[in-house]
Amino acid sequence: MRLKSLVSYFRENKKRLILSLLGVAIGVFSLSLMVGITEAMEKRVERVIGKMGSRVLVILPGEVKNLGGRTIQLSFYPTLTVKDARAIEQKCPDVKAVSPFKKVSPNVHHGGKRITAEVFGVWPSYPEITDYKPLCGRFLRREEEDEMAERAVLGYEVAKKLYGSECPVGKVIYLYNAPYRIVGVMEKRGTDLSGENLDNRIYIPLSSAVRRISNVDYVDGIYVLPVEGAKVEEVKKELTELLLKRHGKKDFSVNRFEDLVNTQKQAMEIFSRLSLIVSLIAFGVGALGILGVMTLSVYERLVEIGVKRTFGATKREIALQFLAEAALLSLVGGSGGALLSTVMVVAISSLAGWGVFIPVKGALISLGLATVVGIIAGVYPALRASSFEPKEILNET
Amino acid sequence: MALIELKGIKKVFRQGELQVEVLKGIDLTIERGEFVAVMGPSGSGKSTLMYIMGCLDRPTEGKYYLNGIDVFSLKDDELSKLRAKFIGFVFQSFYLIPYLNVLDNVLVPVDYLPKEEKKKRFKEKSPEEKAKELLKRLGMGERLKFKPAELSGGQKQRVAIARALINSPEVILADEPTGQLDSASGKAVMETFKELHSEGKTVIVVTHDPAVASYADRVIKIKDGKVEE
Numbered sequence: 250m251r252l253k254s255l256v257s258y259f260r261e262n263k264k265r266l267i268l269s270l271l272g273v274a275i276g277v278f279s280l281s282l283m284v285g286i287t288e289a290m291e292k293r294v295e296r297v298i299g300k301m302g303s304r305v306l307v308i309l310p311g312e313v314k315n316l317g318g319r320t321i322q323l324s325f326y327p328t329l330t331v332k333d334a335r336a337i338e339q340k341c342p343d344v345k346a347v348s349p350f351k352k353v354s355p356n357v358h359h360g361g362k363r364i365t366a367e368v369f370g371v372w373p374s375y376p377e378i379t380d381y382k383p384l385c386g387r388f389l390r391r392e393e394e395d396e397m398a399e400r401a402v403l404g405y406e407v408a409k410k411l412y413g414s415e416c417p418v419g420k421v422i423y424l425y426n427a428p429y430r431i432v433g434v435m436e437k438r439g440t441d442l443s444g445e446n447l448d449n450r451i452y453i454p455l456s457s458a459v460r461r462i463s464n465v466d467y468v469d470g471i472y473v474l475p476v477e478g479a480k481v482e483e484v485k486k487e488l489t490e491l492l493l494k495r496h497g498k499k500d501f502s503v504n505r506f507e508d509l510v511n512t513q514k515q516a517m518e519i520f521s522r523l524s525l526i527v528s529l530i531a532f533g534v535g536a537l538g539i540l541g542v543m544t545l546s547v548y549e550r551l552v553e554i555g556v557k558r559t560f561g562a563t564k565r566e567i568a569l570q571f572l573a574e575a576a577l578l579s580l581v582g583g584s585g586g587a588l589l590s591t592v593m594v595v596a597i598s599s600l601a602g603w604g605v606f607i608p609v610k611g612a613l614i615s616l617g618l619a620t621v622v623g624i625i626a627g628v629y630p631a632l633r634a635s636s637f638e639p640k641e642i643l644n645e646t
Numbered sequence: 647m648a649l650i651e652l653k654g655i656k657k658v659f660r661q662g663e664l665q666v667e668v669l670k671g672i673d674l675t676i677e678r679g680e681f682v683a684v685m686g687p688s689g690s691g692k693s694t695l696m697y698i699m700g701c702l703d704r705p706t707e708g709k710y711y712l713n714g715i716d717v718f719s720l721k722d723d724e725l726s727k728l729r730a731k732f733i734g735f736v737f738q739s740f741y742l743i744p745y746l747n748v749l750d751n752v753l754v755p756v757d758y759l760p761k762e763e764k765k766k767r768f769k770e771k772s773p774e775e776k777a778k779e780l781l782k783r784l785g786m787g788e789r790l791k792f793k794p795a796e797l798s799g800g801q802k803q804r805v806a807i808a809r810a811l812i813n814s815p816e817v818i819l820a821d822e823p824t825g826q827l828d829s830a831s832g833k834a835v836m837e838t839f840k841e842l843h844s845e846g847k848t849v850i851v852v853t854h855d856p857a858v859a860s861y862a863d864r865v866i867k868i869k870d871g872k873v874e875e
Contacts, residue, residue, distance in 0.1 A: 257745040553743045559702065560755035560813075561730020563723040640702045643741060 254553055255574045258546060269542035270582030272535025273622060277586030277615040278593075280528035284615070285594035285608025287521045294514050296439075304481050305378055305506040308333075308471040308488065312502060326500040327467040331459065333495060334372075334471050341487050343479035348372040349468040351458045357451065358423040359411055366407045367450045368424060370458020370468075376435075378474040384408075385416040386433025389454050397456040401429040406448035408434040422451070424462065429453060472506075481505060532618065535582065536626040543575050543630035554634055555642030564635040571631035572624060579623025580616065587612040647714050649816060649848055650676040650699060655708035657694050657871075668694045669705065670871035676850065678816070681843040683862035684852045691871045693821065696852045700819050701729050713816065730758045734810030736820035740802040742794040742809075749790040752777040752808045759813050767814050780808040784838065800831025807838060817848045824858055836861045 259266040310329040334349040351370040356363060373389050376382065384405065393400045401422060408417055421428045429451075438447035459465060475484040485503050492501055547554070554567055594608045657669040668691040676682055686692040697703035698710065701717055710717040712732060720728065734755075742751050756764065756773040768776065781787050784804040794802055803823060810818055820839065824832030836851075840861055843849045851862060859865045867874040 253750050254743060254746060257747075257750070261745050550743075552741050556741050556743060556754060557758065558726065559700075559729065559735050560809075561726050561728075561758035563726040563758075565723065566758065638702075640697050643737060 252574070252577070254550070255577070258550060262546075265542050265545070266578075269538045269578055270585065272531060272538040273579045273582035273619050274535070274586035274589075276528050276531035276533075276535045276622070277583040277612075277619050278528075278590045279524050279531055279586075280590075280618065281587050281608060281611035281615040282590040282593055283521050283524040283528060284611030285590060286597065287517065288608060288610060289594060289598040290514065290517050293439075294510055304475055306473040306475070306481065306485060306488065307504050307506050307509060308473065308492070309502050309504065310467070310470070311500060327465065328496055328500050329469075329471065330467050331455065333492060334468070336495060337471065337473060337488060337491060340491055341484070343475050343484045343487060344473055345476040346374040346377050346474040347471060348375040348378055349455055349471045350375070351455060351463070351468045353458045353462045355424040355462050356426075358426070364407070364410070365449075366404070368458065368462070369450050369452050370455035370462075371452055372455050374474075375452070375472070378472045381438070382436050383433040384436045386418040386431070388433055388435075389452065394454045394456050397460055398454055399427055399429045399457060399461075400432050400454060402433045402435060402452040403431060404435055404448040404450040404452075405437040406446065407451055424451075424453070427461070528615075532622050535579070535619075536622045539575050539578055539623060539626040540629060543571060543578070543627060544633060547571065547630050547634045550634075551637065551642050554637055555639050558637070558639040559643065568631040568635040571634045572627040575627025575630060576620050576623035579619045579626065583616050583619025586619075587615055590615075648675045648711070649678045649680075649713055650674070650850075651709075651711040652699070653709040653711075655695070655698060655705045655710065657691070657698065657703075658706045668871055669698075671708070672868075672871075672873055674866065674873060676848065678848055679843075679846050681840070681849045681861070681863045682851070683859035683865045684850060684868060685854065685856070685859045685865055686868035687854055690868045692852050692854075692868045695868060696819065696821050696850075699850065700733055700735060701725050726758070727760050730755065730760065730813065731763055732816045734813065734815040734818045736803070736806050736810050736818065736823045738822035738825035740794070740799075740806045740826075742802055742805055744794050747791045747793055748781065748786060748797070748805050749774070749777055751794065751805055752781060752812055755809060755813050773812065777808065777812055780811055781805070784808055798831070799827050800834060803827060803831070803835050804838070807835070811842070817850060818842060820849070820851045822853055822855075823851060824853070824855065832858070 308329065310326045329349075331349055334347050337344055338347045348371050353368050353370060355368055357366055357368065358364070371389070373391050373394060376388050383402070386402070388402055389398075389400060392398075401424075403411075403417065403422075411417065411422075412420070416434065417431050418433060420431050422431065423429070435448075435452070440446050453462075455468070459468065473484070473488060475481055485505070488503050489499075492503075493499060557567060558564075591608055591612055594611070652672050652674040655669055655672040655674075656667065659666045659668055672695060684692050684695060694703065698705050701712070704718050712728065715728065717725070717728065743754065746754070753773055756768075759767065771779070778787065778790065781790060781804075784807060786801060786804050786808065789797065789801070794805070797805065807818075807823075810820075818839065823835055823839075827835060836858060839849050839851065843863075849862075851858060853859055
C-alpha cells in the first residue's frame with residue numbers, strides 16, 4: 250500500500266521516472282557487462298591455456314614486444330626454418346616434441362566450389378603439443394611429412410560444413426587444383442582469444458605447405474613441448490642458445506604460450522578497468538539523478554507527507570518510505586541495466602565463440618550496488634521529507 | 647472520564663521581539679458522543695486550538711488529557727500514534743493526495759495505525775471492504791477509481807470524511823469543512839456529521855459560520871484567545 254503513492258506519482262511523471270532510472274541503469278549495465286565479459290574471457294583463457302598446456306613454448310621469428318597489452322611483431326625475418334626445428338629436436342634433450350607451423354593461403358576447392366579455410370602446415374607431433382585429438386580418422390604421419398604427401402586433416406567446422414556428420418576419410422579436397430586426400434577430422438576447438446576460429450582450418454604436412462604450396466624455406470614459428478619435469482625457463486634458455494649459435498644474431502624470440510595468451514588478457518583487462526571507471530561515473534550520475542528526482546518529488550508530495558503525518562505517520566515512517574522508494578527506483582533501473590547487459594554478454598560470448606556464459610556474478614554485484622546507491626541517494630530526500638511538521642504543510646491561513 | 651479535557655491552555659507565538667499570546671488560558675471539557683462547534687472570527691485562535699486538540703501542536707502552557715492520557719508528556723512518535731488511534735481529520739481544502747484514486751486516498755491512514763490496533767479494528771472487515779462501504783454510504787461508491795481532480799468539491803470532502811472514518815477514530819475533528827463548498831454541498835456534509843454523531847461519534851467542528859455551528863448540540867465561542875460559552 251505504501252508503495253502505491255510512489256507508483257501513482259511516477260505514473261503521472263513518467264519522463265522524470267525514466268531520467269532518474271537511466272543513470273543507474275547505465276551504471277549497472279556497464280558494470281555487469283564488464284564483470285561478465287572479464288569473467289567469460291578468463292574462463293576462455295583458462296580453457297585455451299589448459300588445452301595448450303602452460304608449458305608450451307613458441308618460437309617466433311623477429312622481435313616480439315608487448316605493447317599496451319598486445320603482442321606486436323616488431324620486425325619480420327624469414328630466418329626461422331625447418332632445419333632449426335630439426336636441430337631443436339635432435340640437440341635439446343629437454344624437448345619432448347617440436348612442430349613448426351606455416352600458414353598458407355591456397356585456393357581451396359571442394360566439389361567445384363571454393364571454400365574459405367585456413368591451411369596450416371604442421372608436423373605430426375602437433376596434436377601432442379596442443380593436446381588435440383582426432384574425432385575420426387587420424388592425424389598426419391611422419392612418412393607423409395617426409396614424402397610431402399598430399400594428405401589433409403580437417404578442422405571440425407570445415408568437416409561439418411562440407412560433409413555434415415559423416416566422416417569424410419578417403420574423400421578429396423583440392424588445394425590449388427592438387428587433390429589432397431582426407432585422412433581425419435579433428436575435435437571441436439572453438440576460437441582463440443583474438444576471435445580466430447580454430448575449427449575452420451585444414452592441416453596438411455608442413456613439407457607440403459612449405460615446398461609445394463609456398464615454395465619457401467622459412468616457417469611462421471615453432472611450437473616446443475618440453476619433457477615432463479624439465480624447467481620451462483631452462484628449456485627456454487637452451488633453445489635461445491641453440492638458435493643464437495645457428496643464426497649468429499637474435500632474430501627470434503622464445504615465448505611461453507601462456508605469456509602470449511596473457512598479453513591478450515591484459516589488453517582486455519585494461520578495457521575492463523576503463524569500463525569500471527565508466528560504470529562508477531554512471532553510478533554517480535545515477536545517484537545524483539535519483540537524489541534530484543526524489544528531492545523534487547518531496548516538494549510535490551507535501552500534501553501526501555502532511556496527510557500521512559496528520560493521520561499518524563511518524564517522522565521515521567516518512568523517512569523510511571522515501572528511503573525505500575529511492576532504493577526501489579535504483580533497483581528497478583538497475584534491473585533494467587542488468588537484464589540488458591546479461592543479454593549482451595550472452596550474445597558477445599557466443600558470437601566470439603567463448604561458449605555460452607551467463608554473468609550471474611556481474612548482475613548480482615551491480616544490483617547490490619544499485620540498491621546501496623539508491624539508499625545513499627535517498628538519505629537527503631528522506632530527511633527533507635520527514636523534516637516537515639504537519640501543521641506547517643496544512644496551515645490554511 | 648471526559649474524552650477531551652483542556653486545562654489552562656496557553657499558546658504564545660514569538661515573532662522576533664514580539665510575543666503574541668494567541669490562546670490565553672483555555673479550559674474546556676468535551677464528553678464522548680458530543681457534537682461540538684468551536685466558533686470564532688478569524689484570528690480568534692480557534693485554528694490554533696484545533697491543532698492543539700488534534701495533537702498537531704503543543705501549547706506553551708497547560709494540560710491536555712485525551713481519553714485520560716496526558717498528551718504533552720508524550721514524545722513526538724507517541725503523539726503520532728495517538729493521532730492515528732483517536733482522531734480523524736477533515737480539512738477545509740480536503741487535502742486529498744492528487745495522484746491516488748479515491749479508494750487509495752481513503753486507505754492512507756490504515757498504514758499508520760499501530761499493528762495491534764489494526765488487527766482489532768479490522769477484525770471483521772478488511773480495510774478495503776470498509777473503505778468501499780464508507781464510500782458507498784457517502785454516495786461515492788461508483789467513483790472508487792476516480793482521481794481527486796475528477797471530483798467536485800462536495801465529492802472531495804465526502805472522500806475526505808471517509809478517510810477520516812476509516813480507522814474508526816473516537817473523534818472527528820473538522821476544520822472549516824464547508825469553507826470551500828457551495829451551500830448545498832456544505833449542507834450535505836453537515837448532515838453527514840450529524841448522522842455520525844447520532845451513531846455515537848464525537849464530532850468537533852471548527853468554524854466561523856453560524857449556520858454550520860447551528861448543527862451542533864453545543865457551541866463553544868472563542869474570542870481573543872478565551873472561551874465565551
